[in-house]
Amino acid sequence: MSTSLSKEQRDFHRMAINAPATVVYVRDDQMQRMAATCKDLGATGVSLQVAEPLQEGDPIEVVIKGLNVQPLDVKAKVLRVETLANGEYLIGCAATSVR
Helix, strand or coil: CHHHHHHHHHHHCEEEEEEEEEEEEEECCEEEEEEEEEEEEECCEEEEEECCCCCCCCEEEEEECCCCCCCEEEEEEEEEEEECCCCCEEEEEEEEEEC
16 A cells, blocks of 8 residues: 555656756766657656667766756656667656756
8 A cells, every 4th residue: 555655646746748858878988968858757756758778777967948947957867767669768767966
């Protein structure tokens, strides 16, 4: 029962925004950027749809630029990576700081 409650609490604090975003990460000692869609944003995390997979544990920076929101800069850690039916990936991340 407590698992259900915590999921409900988490869902309650999430906003679906479908906003364009840029993901910045390091691969082979090189800074990389890729386009993403921020699917939702919550007090403790963010989910992103991307064309290339990231690795669980990767530290990333996400810059979200929506039409109805001010740009937001989120530092996060990748928690999970799910392959979608269209061949893209859904990345679930825990926010470590928000500016």
